[in-house]
Amino acid sequence: MGREASAQVASVQLTRISEAPKSCPRQESGAWKLSPLEQLMDAMESATKESISSPSFVVDAIDSLNPKVSLLVACAEASLPVIASMGASARRDPTQVRSGRLSETTICPLARLCRKRLRRRGVDPAEIRAVWSVEPPL
Numbered sequence: 001m002g003r004e005a006s007a008q009v010a011s012v013q014l015t016r017i018s019e020a021p022k023s024c025p026r027q028e029s030g031a032w033k034l035s036p037l038e039q040l041m042d043a044m045e046s047a048t049k050e051s052i053s054s055p056s057f058v059v060d061a062i063d064s065l066n067p068k069v070s071l072l073v074a075c076a077e078a079s080l081p082v083i084a085s086m087g088a089s090a091r092r093d094p095t096q097v098r099s100g101r102l103s104e105t106t107i108c109p110l111a112r113l114c115r116k117r118l119r120r121r122g123v124d125p126a127e128i129r130a131v132w133s134v135e136p137p138l
Helices: 016-023 037-046 065-077 109-120
Strands: 058-060 082-085 097-101 129-133
Touching: 058 065, 065 082, 065 109
Parallel strands: 058 082, 082 129
Antiparallel strands: 097 129
């Protein structure tokens, strides 16, 4: 189980993306339209850039490095706007949270590895918006 509000005993072994909308009050009113990651990745793998139904933006909250980088590369290749959440583990000070280009990140080990792998795959980290903490990990 995760730490998010949708984590319930009944949601064990279910994907977060399938359960998260159930805990979002705005989703019920139809104000948000969420596309499960599985659908987005399937579309990106099997479609051309022109045939992808473009979302307003993609929110990356993946904790694992390889899937995170794969999603960011796919979004960059499809020219989809994306904002990536970097590591917040062992950080407690919300006044230290910053947003900007991934190329501007400091302190965060996850952001450093993402930048390195994105460059290897031909994606400029300056193209990716990110949220990170400048607070050193405990």
